[in-house]
Amino acid sequence: MIARRALALGLAALLLAGVGGGVWYSRTALVSNQQAQLTQQQAVVARGLIGSEKEPFFQDERVRAVLARHGVTVNVQKAGSRSIANSYDAKQFDFGFPSGAPAAAQLKAAAKASNVYTPFYTPIVLASWKPIAEILMANGIVSKRDDFYYVIDLPALLQLAEKGARWRDLKDSAAFSTGKAVLPASTDVRSSNSAAMYLALASYVLNGQQVVQSQSDLDRVLPLVAPLFLRQGFQESSSAGPFEDYLALGMGKAPLLVAYESQLVEFWLKHPQRKNSDMVMLYPQPTLYSKHVLVPFTPAGDRVGQLLESDPELRTLAQEYGFRTGGNTHGPELWAKQGVRAPEQLVDVIEPPSQEWLERMIVNIEQRF
Structure with a gap:
């Protein structure tokens, strides 16, 4: 009798575990699917005007893959930093990304941007x-x-x-x-x-x-x-x-x-x-x-700035292109491991x-x- 009761309790526990696992799996799959759909719904293509030294970074397939995971595709056009600030219509782009703070300040004022991001410096x-x-x-x-x-x-x-x-x-x-x-x-x-x-x-x-x-x-x-x-x-x-x-x-x-x-x-x-x-x-x-300062003109440009400044993987990739960044490591530590020493x-x-x-x-x- 005791053995039969123990067996019944064990079977009940297995059944509950199976049902719970199924519920958990279904909920996890649902949340994951919802997140994927949300990312897809929020997917944006951002057009940026950048200094020439950043073009290889934006062309890197690893960079593009990280951005894509966040639902962002970036297309860039290169120009001199002063030209970025003076010679282009901000309405044709989602962000400007010159290579110096003075040009970025001029661009921010001209575009009436509310905020800027400084993901790189050198x-x-x-x-x-x-x-x-x-x-x-x-x-x-x-x-x-x-x-x-x-x-x-x-x-x-x-x-x-x-x-x-x-x-x-x-x-x-x-x-x-x-x-x-x-x-x-x-x-x-x-x-x-x-x-x-x-x-x-x-x-x-x-x-x-x-x-x-x-x-x-x-x-x-x-x-x-x-x-x-x-x-x-x-x-x-x-x-x-x-x-x-x-x-x-x-x-x-x-x-x-x-x-x-x-x-x-x-x-x-x-x-x-x-x-x-x-x-x-x-x-x-x-x-x-x-200082490489990104000035967003649109919400899509703002997303690019946020990602470049906060995503650890993008920061590491930027360091591979010789840029110093914020975060726990700034660049020279990574370079030294590869035999390139800098103060x-x-x-x-x-x-x-x-x-x-x-x-x-x-x-x-x-x-x-």
Whole structure:
């Protein structure tokens, strides 16, 4: 009798468990199906205007797959950051994603956007070569830190540029004894953010280590900063072209190139065999971070900004393209695991001028071309 009762209780328990499991499975399947239907119903296609250095990131199938899981498809068109802020109709796009905070501030005001997102940032560096770094070290302008990265004294470098120094004039310059001017090459300041950030740095240094913020500051620095761009000759409108020349044509074409840290880090991560080449990054002292700020124009653009800033998988993928991000790890930790070392923190960092004063400097230089 006891055995029969125990068997009945056991069968009842199994029946209840089966019914409960079926209910749980049905509910889980229903919720999952509802979530999938909700994502499908909310699926959007967002059209964005971006700086050229972010195009490979948005073309990456892994990035597209993560966005697709959130019901988002992104199509992008590239342009110079100043052009993004000045030359396009925001109504034709869902977001603008220039490479600098001043251009983004102008874009935000023009588009009357209520909020912005800053998922990526990268410091301005000088892409150079070991023989060039060694010449500058012999002349007291470059120093090596922690035995793996270089710092360049920007005031001393700009002083050489102002004097019209030639590489052959420098001490121990046999490795690059040319008549080429000691003058960093940049993109076109009239259209490109990297050149605008170089202008921000140079104007700070040549304004007595003060950010330009008045007409008297502007009048003081313009005769000093304008030649840094006017003397270069032809300049490209975005950062991708000059960096390709740097890689392909070497030291003779570009002994010192104003670039983004992200460009070199991305290249080394994708071409590990080149990590031990003569390519080096020189971190200007002072330097500044170029902040990649997404300005949403529509709810679809806002979703893209939220995802880029908050999704851990997208942050990791951005770091693979050399960008620093928020989150628990910022980029250098990931790069170091792959043999690409960069300083985790930079101390001597300034902010660029406000959009108003940076734009005034650019317009004044534009008028002198």
